[in-house]
Amino acid sequence: xxxxxxxxxxxxxxxxxxxxxxxxxxxxxxxxxxxxxxxxxxxxxxxxxxxxxxxxxxxxxxxxxxxxxxxxxxxxxxxxxxxxxxxxxxxxxxxxxxxxxxxxxxxxxxxxxxxxxxxxxxxxxxxxxxxxxxxxxxxxxxxxxxxxxxxxxxxxxxxxxxxxxxxxxxxxxxxxxxxxxxxxxxxxxxxxxxxxxxxxxxxxxxxxxxxxxxxxxxxxxxxxxxxxxxxxxxxxxxxxxxxxxxxxxxxxxxxxxxxxxxxxxxxxx
Numbered sequence: 001x002x003x004x005x006x007x008x009x010x011x012x013x014x015x016x017x018x019x020x021x022x023x024x025x026x027x028x029x030x031x032x033x034x035x036x037x038x039x040x041x042x043x044x045x046x047x048x049x050x051x052x053x054x055x056x057x058x059x060x061x062x063x064x065x066x067x068x069x070x071x072x073x074x075x076x077x078x079x080x081x082x083x084x085x086x087x088x089x090x091x092x093x094x095x096x097x098x099x100x101x102x103x104x105x106x107x108x109x110x111x112x113x114x115x116x117x118x119x120x121x122x123x124x125x126x127x128x129x130x131x132x133x134x135x136x137x138x139x140x141x142x143x144x145x146x147x148x149x150x151x152x153x154x155x156x157x158x159x160x161x162x163x164x165x166x167x168x169x170x171x172x173x174x175x176x177x178x179x180x181x182x183x184x185x186x187x188x189x190x191x192x193x194x195x196x197x198x199x200x201x202x203x204x205x206x207x208x209x210x211x212x213x214x215x216x217x218x219x220x221x222x223x224x225x226x227x228x229x230x231x232x233x234x235x236x237x238x239x240x241x242x243x244x245x246x247x248x249x250x251x252x253x254x255x256x257x258x259x260x261x262x263x264x265x266x267x268x269x
Contacts, residue, residue, distance in 0.1 A: 001024070001028040001030055001105040001106055001172040001173075002028065002029065002030045002031060002105060003030060003031055003033070003103060003104045003105045003106075004021045004024060004025055004028075004030050004031070004032050004033070004104065004105065004106050004107075004108065005033050005035060005097065005100055005101050005104040005106065005107045005108065005135075006018060006021045006032060006033065006034045006035065006107075006108045007035060007037075007093070007097055007107070007108065007109045007110070007125070008034040008035060008036045008069065008073060008086070009036065009037075009069075010065065010069060011110070012142075013110040013140070013142045016110070016140050016142075016144050016145055016146055017108045017109065017110060017140060018034070018073075018076075019145070019146040020108055020138070020140060020146045020147040021108050022080055022082050023146060023147065023149055024106070024147070024149070024173070025082040025083075026081070026082060027149065028172060030082075030105070031082075031083045031084065031085075032077075032082055032083070032084045032085075033084070033085050033086075033087060033100065033104070034073055034077075034084065034085070034086045034087070035086075035087050035088075035089060035096060035097060035100050036066050036069055036070060036086065036087070036088045036089070037088075037089040037090075037091060037092070037093045037096035037097065038062050038063075038066055038088075038089075038090060039090065039091060039092045039093065040059070040090040040091070066088055067088075070086050070088060073086050074086060087100060093122060093125065094122060094125065094128045094129055094132055095132070097109070097129055097132075097133075098129060098132035098133045101129075101133045101135040102133075104135050105135065105136075105172075106135065106136055106137075106138055107129060107133070107135050107136070107137045107138065108137075108138045108140070109125050109126050109129060109137060109138070109139050109140075110125070110126075110139065110140050110141075110142055111126060111139050111140065111141050111142060111258065111259070111261055111265070112124070112125070112142075112259060123259070124258060124259065125139075126139035126258045126265070126267060127239060127254065127255070127258040127259075127267070130239040130258075130267040130268065130269050131239060131269050134268075134269070136166070136169035136170065136266055136267065136268040137266070137267045137268070138173075138264065138265070138266050138267075139258065139261075139264065139265045139266075139267060140264050141261065141262055141263065141264065144264060147233065147234065147264050148233035148234075149173070149176075149177075149233075150176065150177060150233075151177065151231060151232065151233025151234065152177055152178040152179070152180065152230050152231055152232050152233065153170070153173070153174055153177045153178070153179050153180075153232060153233065153234040153235075153236060154179075154180055154181075154182050154223075154226065154227045154230060154232040154234070154235050154236070155167055155170070155179065155180070155181045155182065155196075155207075155235075155236045155237070156182060156223050156235060156236065156237035156238075156253065157181040157182060157183045157193055157196065157209065158183060158184075158238075159183075159190060159191045159192065159193070160190075160191065160238060161191070161238075162238025162239060162268070162269060163191070163196075163237065163238040164191055164196065164238075165238055165268045165269070166236050166237055166238040166239075166266065166267065166268035167181075167196055167199070167200070167236060168199075168268075169266070169268040170234075170236040170266050170268075171200070171203050171205065173234065173266065174200070174203075174205050174207075174236075175203070175204065175205055177205075177234075178230075179200065179205055179206075179207035179208075180207060180208055180209070180210055180230060180232075181193050181196055181197065181207060181208070181209040181210070182209075182210050182211075182212060182223060182226045182227075183209070183210070183211045183212070184211075184212055184213075184214050184219045184222045184223060185211065185213070185214055186211075193209040194209070196209075197209060210226070212225075212226050218256075219253050220253040220256040220257060223235070223253065223257075224257075224261070224262070224263070227263050228263075232263055233263070233264065234263070234264050234265075234266060235257065235261070235263050235264070235265050235266070236265075236266045237253070237254065237257065237265065237266070237267065238254075238267075238268060238269065239254050239267045239268065239269040254267070
């Protein structure tokens with residue numbers, strides 16, 4: 001894991017993303033790229049007669065703000081012991097991040113937070129980005145100060161190829177932690193948890209597998225309860241679904257955790 005991409009913006013959650021990326025970069029000897037993306041299309045207005053025109057004043061203001069953010073981040077990073085660069089894009093946020101992630105090993109974004117939190121950017125940024133790129137996406141809750149790289153990690157395991165992909169992608173972040181594969185009820189996939197444990201052991205990660213009862217709650221609530229019980233600082237899970245439609249591409253568990261999750265989430269598709 002030598003290339004880390006970070007979504008950079010004017011939101012207060014930006015510092016947590018930056019701190020997390022720097023912490024990971026130090027351990028992995030990685031390069032950090034900060035991407036500031038402001039969609040040009042938002043400054044094109046359409047009149048009632050079908051014509052379009054450019055909101056030049058608003059665009060100039062936004063460009064000035066992005067330039068100021070780029071300068072502030074550059075000053076901020078000059079004192080860090082991690083190689084870095086800052087990139088500015090004028091495409092939509094998900095598309096710009098997906099394009100920049102082509103040669104990245106990890107993308108760091110924020111979860112949307114509770115309604116009314118005034119988060120900047122698409123509500124399903126983490127989920128949309130996980131579907132748009134093969135790069136694992138690390139999504140941080142908005143009240144998270146940074147990712148705890150030593151806290152236990154929970155892998156949401158259902159025996160699916162997506163869960164296996166997420167587990168493989170998470171290996172650099174699982175080393176040195178307590179790791180538990182948690183299944184809610186019987187695996188509904190074809191890949192045994194034992195095989196996943198063997199794979200992790202080849203990477204010197206000695207994990208265990210647990211099956212928890214669903215009880216009277218949803219699968220996602222059971223997973224979150226299990227993560228809380230073990231003090232998990234990270235949940236690893238696959239992004240999956242049965243439809244090509246964006247609205248239904250995520251399983252209910254993934255949908256819940258990328259919108260209302262309280263624990264840092266590593267997603268891979």
